[in-house]
Amino acid sequence: MKIGFVGFGAQARENLIPACNTIYGVEIAAICDSDPAKCREAAKLFNFDESRVFTHHGEMMDKCRPDAVIVSCYPTEHYKIACDAIERGIPVLLEKPVASSYEDVIRLAEMAKRRGVVTASGMNFRFAEITERIQNIYDDSIQMISLRQMANKPVSALWDYDDLFKSFLHAQTIHGLDLLIHLCGPVKRLSVADNSTDNSIIFSVLLEFANNCHGTLITSNTSPHFTFDLDVLADNRLHIKSTSLNSLSVADLGKTYLQGETKRWCDTWAASPLSSGYARAGYTGEILDFITAIQSGERDSQTAFSTLIETYRCMDAIEKSCKQPATVNI
Missing domain, CATH: 3.30.360.10 (Dihydrodipicolinate Reductase; domain 2)
Known part of the structure; x- marks a missing residue:
């Protein structure tokens, strides 16, 4: 299973990539980051040549054709990158927040369903x-x-x-x-x-x-x-x-x-005290479930975008309640 990573910041380096490295059969095939300095760091760390390091996610998807992509970059870009992956038929795992609005989560879930693409999100506590x-x-x-x-x-x-x-x-x-x-x-x-x-x-x-x-x-x-x-x-x-x-x-x-x-x-x-923190915190579990769903060809992941619709609906309700408080006298 060849994985392309979009974003080479702290979350990818400290949690997601190490978690991938604990899973048999997973290969980090390419790294993408808009910051050239981080691209150089990735190339040095993984001994990659320039054909496996990119500054634009679309180029990485088209040239490397990874089996899946894991996205952990600036959240403003998550929605666009997910759309581009789904349109190409590439399974995609997005770190949280997957989108900035309830409506965008619904759009992503519907797009993935239409195209039959496996999706996942960084809800690692479900697998803790x-x-x-x-x-x-x-x-x-x-x-x-x-x-x-x-x-x-x-x-x-x-x-x-x-x-x-x-x-x-x-x-x-x-x-x-x-x-x-x-x-x-x-x-x-x-x-x-x-x-x-x-x-x-x-x-x-x-x-x-x-x-x-x-x-x-x-x-x-x-x-x-x-x-x-x-x-x-x-x-x-x-x-x-x-x-x-x-x-x-x-x-x-x-x-x-x-x-x-x-x-x-x-x-x-x-x-x-000797157990892996990646497994204990759920990072390994969420990635393994994502990979298993892709390989099965029969189901979506347990953290698919569609499973976040209720969470976003409730976050919107909390925000609305706090910004428009209603006082009840008792």
Whole structure:
């Protein structure tokens, strides 16, 4: 499987390319970046000659004809590059945000469906080791889920966006919100409590899912460090807790522990200090699923553009709610 990379920035170098290198049969066939200096870095790192390094993605697609492309460049270019890949029939994985609007995501999904092209997106938390373990623990359904997602950025508008709030939604909130939708399904209703001021983003979202599960997303850009902690109540008996995608605890109602005790005990799991961070964070899983979907010729990937439509719909609803708050007196 020959992969062409568009964008040779930190995300590609530190996460995506190393994750590809852990997958048998994957070859980095070409690198494209609009910055000539990064092209020279790529050529030196991979010992590529000029026939495998490009400054324009279209030229790379036409001359190298990769089996797939992975795009991790300036997000303003994501939509255009995806369109160009789909028109050429080349499977494409886009880092987030895949597009700047809900409408553009729909257009990309419809275009890919018409052309029968496999697509994928950088929703790596769906494939994080913790996520997969949580899904294997409960038998029936989640009743309640709460996610605390904190960060210290962004503190100013990103990319070509004209405001901080949308930048925060598309850079940070998208991961947490998408994971909740991935675990619980479509959202029936949502409401937002917003305490954001100037460059400080602080808000909580209450989500009611179509399956009658409910959840909360508590998020901010004012934390000193990144936090991603989950609480899950499932099967009317399980309390599952996850801390920073690294450890997991499960308390089971009625389970007997030492000396017949049933309270204050739980089962715990922690990632091995020797395990690959690429697998633990889900990068390997998302790329492997993308490649498997291409090779099968029978399905789209689990992170296809179409799977992000609900996430973008909810982000739009959050943005609208915060910019046009409605106060209810009680």
